Amino acid sequence: MNFFQITHVVRFTIVQAICSTILALLIGLPASFFCGRRKFFGRKFLLSLSVVPFCIPPLIIALGYVTFLGLNGGLNHFLMFVFGLKKPPVQILYSFFGLVLAHGFYNFPLIMKNVCDTWENLPSGAAETARLLGAKEIRVFRTVTIYQLLPSIVSSSMLVFIYCFLSFILVLLFGGVGISTLEVEIYKAARASLNFNKVAILATIETIILCIIIVLYSFVEQKSLRLKELNVYYMNEKKSISGMLEFLTFTVLVFIIFLFFIFPLAGIVFNAFTSSKTANAFNLSSFSTIFRMKSFLPSVKSSVLVGLCTGTLCTIFGFVYVAILKFIEIKTEKFRILLKIIPMLPMTVSSVVVGVVITMIVRRGNPFWLIFAQAILTLPLSFRVIYPYIEKIPFNTMDSAILISKNKIDIVFRVMIPICAKGLVSAFGFSFAVSVGDATLPLVLAIPKFDTLSLFCYRLAGAYRFNEACAAGLILGFLCVFIFTFSNINFKKKKSGDIICIL
Known part of the structure; x- marks a missing residue:
């Protein structure tokens, strides 16, 4: 394996982890705002999703995306039926975008929960002073709140980056042509080609990168914990969602979370109790088959x-x-x-x-x-x-x-x-x-x-x-x-x- 190939694999691994983290931030930060600062029906359910990355294995998430977003998935069947299409319109799964999509939505609850807890416990003194001086909400957020949230945002982003960087099963299942990370290359070199020199080189590079991130994460996380331990006396009361912009943002956010997170999980349940042999009628034939x-x-x-x-x-x-x-x-x-x-x-x-x-x-x-x-x-x-x-x-x-x-x-x-x-x-x-x-x-x-x-x-x-x-x-x-x-x-x-x- 030459220098160019090694550089390509390392670059792709880092790029997909960064893109996945950015997607998790784009979903997790608005969700943390609504969970931490607003009252709405389903708030506890949304927060409960934070346990998914820990108690739901990546393999099950992969199955969910295959059964819902795959070529023969539920979304394609629905769109083909509604619009009379002959070919599946959604073909994003086995690609770089599909991999980032799975990583981002699988890990966004980590950012949502972490930042939400910090947001709930922020002291209101500095923000109230800024409002008294005539600053509008957007300027208060840009000049005060964002700096208070920054340690939590950075620490949770680093954690998501690490999980995406080390992802194996999702890459193995969704990896199309040219899609391979350090983890997959190490596995192939050890199990297929028995090239242990390649294994040693890739493993060393991977470990050095992770060591740097872990050290940085530990220092940033220490600052984040100090904010979470602030006295609850300074907490701001949650308000109801108000204004057209907030309502539209919340509606779009909930729709996206259901489309790319809840529905894929529901697709697992649907496919477990159906079978293509029985025209997708509800039955227990799949369970009967595996028990035999x-x-x-x-x-x-x-x-x-x-x-x-x-x-x-x-x-x-x-x-x-x-x-x-x-x-x-x-x-x-x-x-x-x-x-x-x-x-x-x-x-x-x-x-x-x-x-x-x-x-x-x-x-x-x-x-x-x-x-x-x-x-x-x-x-x-x-x-x-x-x-x-x-x-x-x-x-x-x-x-x-x-x-x-x-x-x-x-x-x-x-x-x-x-x-x-x-x-x-x-x-x-x-x-x-x-x-x-x-x-x-x-x-x-x-x-x-x-x-x-x-x-x-x-x-x-x-x-x-x-x-x-x-x-x-x-x-x-x-x-x-x-x-x-x-x-x-x-x-x-x-x-x-x-x-x-x-x-």
Whole structure:
């Protein structure tokens, strides 16, 4: 692989991640304004979409776009029926624009939730002073509000960029001619051509880029968290949507979100309960077909087992590190940020690279390595969920515990675990959902006679058996959402929400 080819792949990976992030911003920022500053019917539902990137696997999102925006998708069938067309008018999916579309709409809830929480907690002093001096709303936003929101916008944008930069399944499924990212090229070099020199070069470039972004993200995110912790006394009351411009903007925004986000997800449900063999009549034939497959039930059992082990191991790793941070006396802010960067380092190494390295070491993957690798890769999520609970333990409580406890282990079990129990359960739910929905590591490791439900679903989609793939994807999505919801069901309602802890 020459220098020009490497440059092309790197450039394309960065460009598609930037374009996807820009699209997520274009949807997420207006949505955050309406959720953070306005009252309207469906606000809670819109905010609830922020859990989708964490509890709905990318594979299911890909299925949704195929079933709704594909050549034989629901949108094309509708347009052909209404306008009497003979050819599908929408042919954007297997292209650069289709990839950006999937990435942008899949990740816009992250920006919406993050910026919305900051917007709700902005102090009104500076803005009110500007209004008293005669500034109009647009000038208040341009000169005051945007600078207050900037840390949250930048930090959430960086997170979306990282997710799009490391995207694998969506690129693998939607990648047309000439569409290939670093992740896909590393996978092809390792599995198809066995060119490990190429793997090493591409993996090094990818890791260097991600290291730079992670360091920048950690510093910007620290400023963003300070704004989210502002006293609620300064919060502004939400107003109803008013004015023709606001109403039109809101209407267009909701239409776009439904068209490119809600309807594709609904398309999975529709296709799971229909079949082309029965003229798209509602039935359970797709579920009946997958239940008769010999590999289906073993794949469900494997997914649950791997998810439980990964969730438990990742939660333990995250809690132990956070507890150590609490016991260490950190004198400087920069050293504190540095220690918080360490558990984020797994984000600098992709699932594909980890899988390839494991196969180079042990030749053939096994469930143990799959669980261990997933636990390490999901550590940043676990850390970000648990850290706020431990951090909020008052210093006088810790001092009292140190005086009356026999040792630090006693403090952990008597003070830390009871206080952050909800955070531990939530971290487990996040880790379980991410593990069960991951099709990348099982695909790269290629464990003999071992299928996960996500890999089972991917193979059905690869064989163009979309109805059966949607049925399996629906079961996979239900499993992820159920565990995620169950892990948060008894939590006390907070203004900022638990999701924002990982942002």
